[in-house]
Amino acid sequence: MFNLPECNNEIIINAMQELERRAFISAFIYLPCWLIIALNNQDDVFIQETFYSISFFFLTILIFHIILHYRFSQLLEHNFHRARLFLAILIIIPCLMLGSICSWCIYLHIIYTITVPFIIITAVLCTATSLLLTIDPIYKIMVPLAMILPALTAVLVENSSENLIFLPLASLNILYIIRSSQLKYRDYWQALITFSYFKQKSITLENMAFTDFLTQKPNRLHADKQLSILWDQAKAQQQCIAWMMIDIDNFKNINDTYGHPFGDICLMLVADALDSYSQKVNGFFARYGGEEFVFIKVCRSGTEIHQLAQGLMQQSSKTRICHDDVTINITYSIGVSSLCPHMTSQNLNDLIVQADLALYIAKHEGKNQYRCYCETQDYIEQQMKTPSPNAACCSIENKQGNSCSPAS
Incomplete structure (x- = not known):
């Protein structure tokens, strides 16, 4: 009772x-x-x-x-x-x-x-x-x-x-x-x-809306939401935000050669390796769509951004997979961009566009590597053989607010 x-x-x-x-x-x-x-x-x-x-x-x-x-x-x-x-x-x-x-x-x-x-x-x-x-x-x-x-x-x-x-x-x-x-x-x-x-x-x-069904990692919608949050955080802390676009190399050939189920296994393997590293460095990792992934983190310097990109590249050693007694090394290319919200008039869309451009250069130069947006400026200058008005945009001290300095 x-x-x-x-x-x-x-x-x-x-x-x-x-x-x-x-x-x-x-x-x-x-x-x-x-x-x-x-x-x-x-x-x-x-x-x-x-x-x-x-x-x-x-x-x-x-x-x-x-x-x-x-x-x-x-x-x-x-x-x-x-x-x-x-x-x-x-x-x-x-x-x-x-x-x-x-x-x-x-x-x-x-x-x-x-x-x-x-x-x-x-x-x-x-x-x-x-x-x-x-x-x-x-x-x-x-x-x-x-x-x-x-x-x-x-x-x-x-x-x-x-x-x-x-x-x-x-x-x-x-x-x-x-x-x-x-x-x-x-x-x-x-x-x-x-x-x-x-x-x-x-x-x-909400979890279903923000989670990729295949890899069970955050999806693009979640990444866009998190980017907005981290942008405000970087602005409040007067730091920079890094956006790294990651694309699996030759993924279409993998699907065509070994089939889409095997391609799905590759996606999950890469996602697990990169997400594990992301958690170690307190970053945010998500599947952005298709064979593309994204890594986001608030950083203090261009040096830290390069170290993070190098750490992501090193995870490719964990993405080897066997198929019919054949070992396949899955590699990927990374396009890196960064902005300091408190020092620039550029916005989130500019950050994403710059990373896409850097990823394009990384693919064009041979894949299995990373390139920063600031480095693409030099590349474009060499291709066009004309001086770039934004040549200094990669310095953390410049007025545009980009923080990714060229790798030494």
């Missing part, structure tokens, strides 16, 4: 934390309610004899609530059932105390002046607490019984005409609270489970 719905632990933990937050707020209500009524009825003997003890009781409950509030998450992880029991005790005991005070007021006619306020406050708190804490089925029954049952007992013992009016009203109140709590309990858990389901589906769909 008091078991929580069957669902994953994360949902239940979140629900119990929400329950504790609600109970923590309600814990501040009992003491002020008692003080207001007691201070306005200071001449009553009952108030005079019990004021300090009842005030101390409600204050103690409040202190324990505060302590539990800051340790509840740890207690849930360590011992869920004990945490649930402690919280139930702290909630139900003050409810029982308030109900007992109300019943005592009904029983003692000499303090009739505070009977009506206590009945009203008890009924309101009982209803509010029950509906607020219906996350746990314990409270939808125990709270109404703890608050109203003592008063009903007093009515039955002292069955005056005034008290008999209270009996049907209290009974209807209990039935209403229990029924309403059941509905809110059902609605809360259905909404929570549904929300959790769609949240998990959303995460799954």
